[in-house]
Amino acid sequence: AAITKFKDVDGIRVDNGVTIGSSGTHISDSYAASLTTNFVGVAASTCKDSAAITVTGAAATDPCMVGIGTADTTAIQYSCYVDATNSVKIRLCNPAASVVATGNTSTVYKVRVFDP
Numbered sequence: 001a002a003i004t005k006f007k008d009v010d011g012i013r014v015d016n017g018v019t020i021g022s023s024g025t026h027i028s029d030s031y032a033a034s035l036t037t038n039f040v041g042v043a044a045s046t047c048k049d050s051a052a053i054t055v056t057g058a059a060a061t062d063p064c065m066v067g068i069g070t071a072d073t074t075a076i077q078y079s080c081y082v083d084a085t086n087s088v089k090i091r092l093c094n095p096a097a098s099v100v101a102t103g104n105t106s107t108v109y110k111v112r113v114f115d116p
Contacts, residue, residue, distance in 0.1 A: 029115040031057040035090065036108050041101045042076060042094035050090040050109070058082045058113040066090050069108040075100045080111045088113060 017028035033055045042048050058064075064080040077093040088111050094100045 025116050027114050027116060029057060031055050031113045031115070032110065033088065034108055034110045036106045038106045039092050039102045041099050042092050044094060044096060044098050047091050047093040052083065052087045052089055053111060054086055055082075055088045055111060055113050056086050057115065058086055058088055059115070060085070062113045062115055064088055064111060064113045067110040067112075069110075076102060078109075082113060 017026050019026045033053050035050055035053045037050055039048055039050070060082055062082050064082060066078050066080040068078055075094060075096045077095065078090065079093070080088055080090045083089045090109050090111065092102065
């Protein structure tokens with residue numbers, strides 16, 4: 001069969017996506033971006049969203065992961081989601097009963113979206 005599409009993943013060339021395991025979900029592509037920001041603090045029992053991050057190729061319902069730089073992760077839950085086509089937001093949630101300060105310096109957050 002003719003090879004029509006390649007993806008480079010850490011030096012490994014993959015044709016037309018990859019499936020991990022016999023019953024795994026096929027991943028046809030992934031998209032990445034980063035945001036440097038300072039969330040300052042998250043009020044008790046609330047969540048705070050970042051500004052939109054352009055992630056070309058991201059689509060609604062695509063799974064998203066977030067990597068955290070040097071931020072203080074004590075009591076904070078980090079996630080990300082595709083909020084519109086080509087747009088991702090990072091969400092910080094504080095389940096604690098008091099404000100959690102996330103520091104006074106900017107932190108680099110990296111997001112990766114997978115296209116199943």
